[in-house]
Amino acid sequence: MPLRFLTAGESHGPSLTAILDGMPAGLSITPEIINKELTRRQQGYGSGGRMKIEKDTVQILGGVMGGETTGAPIALLVQNDDHVKWKGKAVEPMTAPRPGHADLTGAVKYGYKDLRPALERASARETTMRVAAGAVCKHFLAQFGIVVGGYVSSIGEIQTDFGDMLYEERFTRAEESDVRCPIDSSAQKMRDEIEKTIHGKNTLGGELEIVALNLPVGLGSFMQWDKRLEAKLAMAVMSVQAIKGVEVGDAFENAKRIGTQVHDPINLQHANLQRATNRAGGTEGGISARL
């Protein structure tokens, strides 16, 4: 049975929890490894005030004994530090639904009169537990040399040109950047754009790239619709709050091109099959294709 996980908890509830089921036994893991990712999540230029309030730290409540996973489901808990502030306080019911949020759809679906339960659960605060569970998975993949990284490629109209910069370098530079952008000149423009938007009491879109390096060939399959790697990745990415588009490789650009400009030719070199390009984003026929 594959990995699966459930998260629970509200934005201002006592705590957020997750159960990650299916992690193999024998992986060394500590709260610090997870906390590092939680801290990354809470940083970022112009991030909301909430990010400053919470200093998230995880408790591992199950699945780990003596610093090692046992194969049992891993229970993770992050306390909401400001819960005590809210606890027991009378809170005005929220009745004006905000567009672009779950306020109205949540109320219609679940019959809320006060909209608060919708925003409490639909909140991006929930991603805390995805990051926590994901941190364990990322650490597991790292044992096999697989590196999963990401960086911001655009904010508003500010696009970034990465040129030939290697992915590893993009990851490193993004970590050092408060807007997670590997290119300094673009990063400065992004900060300006963010400042301008905050000043206008508005919000701003953007794009990010996620890359997994050193994957084995053979993940996913074309054999049945729900086995395709692109399909599973698309679902995972689109399940994140506020994300409404996903592409593998330069799919939307590739859609404008002819086949020979889109595919990655396979060359036979010294008895090895190789490819000089990566336009398809690393998958072919629903399967990971090492480059």
Add this chain to the structure above:
Amino acid sequence: MPLRFLTAGESHGPSLTAILDGMPAGLSITPEIINKELTRRQQGYGSGGRMKIEKDTVQILGGVMGGETTGAPIALLVQNDDHVKWKGKAVEPMTAPRPGHADLTGAVKYGYKDLRPALERASARETTMRVAAGAVCKHFLAQFGIVVGGYVSSIGEIQTDFGDMLYEERFTRAEESDVRCPIDSSAQKMRDEIEKTIHGKNTLGGELEIVALNLPVGLGSFMQWDKRLEAKLAMAVMSVQAIKGVEVGDAFENAKRIGTQVHDPINLQHANLQRATNRAGGTEGGISARL
């Protein structure tokens, strides 16, 4: 338990099959309703020679009695008419993997020496059974006034401007167009582009839009990652052969904008909540939001 389906069959095998499990009882359905969609699938400017060889017609082998679904799984079968031509013939093993296909990844994953099994199953021919199963679902949704339609919005670099054209009209015009494009002037340019590409022995990308009209509010949920409507739609769309990108609404364009240009304001008019715009693509917080 929700609807589920499996397909089987190879491009040049005896037949393609599907089992669609979970359709309610009492739906009037005939092979003709499904065949209509199969015929739509086989048309299209510049479609491959295979499309001309096969005149697909479905046999309903289970789940329908007296012209009505019984609630039992629906078994669908489409014969490959050219199978007899291939049957028993010696076929040269295929050993040169084509980029942009499942040839190489399939061989690595499944250990093929002859690549043929990969292309036989990864082939777009498999979509025949998705169309057949989908035809039943589309017909079911139609009983509730839900219309699912689609059209081509770009081929290669030829983009289409739909202006204020209503979705119903786009659907109708697309049906009358051999390139499935509702705008005649764009359609002609698309044909030219296709001709040029065929002449150059190449292939060409494109974009299409799928729209479901009259959906109830409340499909999907923000309560758990795998319940979000956008996530499920993204998986379904990306599971189709050759599709590598998906967006809900103008997501990639919206990513360049500020929030007030992206959201769909909610207005209270005569005791009804209404929205004048549809930028978000009809979902909010992972839930369908009627407009």
Add this chain to the structure above:
Amino acid sequence: MPLRFLTAGESHGPSLTAILDGMPAGLSITPEIINKELTRRQQGYGSGGRMKIEKDTVQILGGVMGGETTGAPIALLVQNDDHVKWKGKAVEPMTAPRPGHADLTGAVKYGYKDLRPALERASARETTMRVAAGAVCKHFLAQFGIVVGGYVSSIGEIQTDFGDMLYEERFTRAEESDVRCPIDSSAQKMRDEIEKTIHGKNTLGGELEIVALNLPVGLGSFMQWDKRLEAKLAMAVMSVQAIKGVEVGDAFENAKRIGTQVHDPINLQHANLQRATNRAGGTEGGISARL
């Protein structure tokens, strides 16, 4: 999507947790409702010393606001009170596998050197969270008049004859009995048997009956193998630690009989279909059949 749940936590870990996903919004629920079932779980004649150590009480960490479910996943946590005793203490590795436990199979499957992780997770202590999650479900079903009850029908060789005693009375009497047996004379023999077994430093098997009253007709289906109500019930029952057999109705006795002694004749009385007997256990054709 149907109800689903995951549990996590070890017998001597800091706490046990569960996430119950899919409960509808609007159900009034309190920790007390769950604690009542947790207390029931901890009682019972001859129950282990551990039962006396723990006085389980649940914390609801998500999915409930203002005393009502919101439709969000419900997070439940029960602390292991004796965890502090064990924390940080050096514990001898356990290396002698006990038969009838997960010690050996767990070690082989997960590669343990110290067997402790197997017994920590395979322990019946895990049922605490099944009871907690089940308590919410039971309370939900109660809103529709559905009563789920149970009682002990045999311990060791002591069998019970319930005669014509109504199920409701069996439930009530079982609650009042420290061996959960509705018939006093049998209960006394069971206590004697248990005493004798404890004295002999042994353990003892038994049988229990679970009954759901007032179920609607139509749960489950014969349409696909994994939709049959009996199949789902069997899986649920057999997933409980130490249970290795399950029957619906008097299945094993019925296997010795001819059809007319096993089926429940359907009688038409005053325009209603009725049945005078319940030999089949309340299901026919994989579907609940109200009697």
Add this chain to the structure above:
Amino acid sequence: MPLRFLTAGESHGPSLTAILDGMPAGLSITPEIINKELTRRQQGYGSGGRMKIEKDTVQILGGVMGGETTGAPIALLVQNDDHVKWKGKAVEPMTAPRPGHADLTGAVKYGYKDLRPALERASARETTMRVAAGAVCKHFLAQFGIVVGGYVSSIGEIQTDFGDMLYEERFTRAEESDVRCPIDSSAQKMRDEIEKTIHGKNTLGGELEIVALNLPVGLGSFMQWDKRLEAKLAMAVMSVQAIKGVEVGDAFENAKRIGTQVHDPINLQHANLQRATNRAGGTEGGISARL
């Protein structure tokens, strides 16, 4: 993703189909291997007239090329030979529900006026496709030396005492017996019992034992409720038409005993762990435990 399958088709429809998804590539398989099991299914003392009408043979419509599985879903089809007899004929609506069948529950659940759709799909005829799909799985397991066999242990009140007869011998003898009973003296009594029951226009229950030999240790897990091998087996067994009880090992007998008479002691012999008994049925802690 694990193996999964769907079946479809009605008892008197044109054909029965199944799709088995997830079988690995490279397994040699022929229709004959499957037909052999279909023939076994159609034999048996006192089996219905239908068994004589149909001489089931399978067509493999997908997933197999050149006599080998390709990893693609395997499509199986068995024609109902008597369908032509029924086709187009006016058939009286069936309105009197039979107890012990899906007639009444099916009608209530699916809203049938004519009960025929219920009995057409709920019919044991559906097991044809389970046998066909199972034949492929059984053949796959055989490549690893795993033997799955079964035999009848009781019919009505006729019980069988197998003494020390090895499982392999039980399998062989059962194959040679028209009542699938390995012990001749019991078999004769079973035939008499069947004759008497047929004469009385009645039906008769029974018990069977299924054994898998040479399984590896480690199938299933105690880590989460739905991973336990016993739970999965119970669901599979109880999903078969007419089966309403299941036990692993002598579970119901063991329930009467003390622990030391029920468990299978683990002995260390020449650096190997061994067990002299098999009372638990080959599983411990939800995991297969080789004996």
